[in-house]
Amino acid sequence: MDKAKKVVVLPCSGIGKAYGALARETAYELAERVRPGVATLTCLPLLVINDPAARKLVTDHPVIAIDGCPKECARKSVEALGKKPAVSYQAIRFYTAHKDLKPEGVAQLNEAGQKLARIAADELAATVDRLAAEEAVAQVSKPAGSPTSSRPGVGATSTSEVCGDCGLEISDTADSKSALPAKEEL
Numbered sequence: 001m002d003k004a005k006k007v008v009v010l011p012c013s014g015i016g017k018a019y020g021a022l023a024r025e026t027a028y029e030l031a032e033r034v035r036p037g038v039a040t041l042t043c044l045p046l047l048v049i050n051d052p053a054a055r056k057l058v059t060d061h062p063v064i065a066i067d068g069c070p071k072e073c074a075r076k077s078v079e080a081l082g083k084k085p086a087v088s089y090q091a092i093r094f095y096t097a098h099k100d101l102k103p104e105g106v107a108q109l110n111e112a113g114q115k116l117a118r119i120a121a122d123e124l125a126a127t128v129d130r131l132a133a134e135e136a137v138a139q140v141s142k143p144a145g146s147p148t149s150s151r152p153g154v155g156a157t158s159t160s161e162v163c164g165d166c167g168l169e170i171s172d173t174a175d176s177k178s179a180l181p182a183k184e185e186l
Ligand code: SF4
Pocket: 012, 013, 014, 015, 017, 019, 020, 067, 068, 069, 070, 071, 072, 073, 074
């Protein structure tokens, strides 16, 4: 049942952009403080290199994609696997909802950006909860012995490992809104 309570949060890489840093920081806040054990990070470059464990994680669980600019690398990387993210955001939305907190900095966000990431993560908690609940219902309604995914080549075995470079979890096995408007909700 624990497998059914996992929601993948996929920030873009966002190198050199304050909103990319905001996307990552919001994802960290979600996974480490707001919904630890449910919100699960994975690493965008792993999808780019077709890493089997990262692919399985994204394929088997609902995904929240957070991008730093209109190129939407995170969202498109999920779609390249034949799956639509449950919700996707461009991080600038968090700022437009809280214009008193302008994020600046790329290696490290300024204080306003860090506060904005905490607020955005708090506001995304309801979305994580909804997606996890929907996934739990879907798991219960599946016939016994059903695979966790209908995608070809995706089995039911689970793996668990941690990225040696970035330390993010790229694990496990289990598809696809909040106070903040998601792209599909507009
Ligand atoms: S969405 Fe924009 S900021 Fe994020 S990785 Fe792609 S190009 Fe970089």
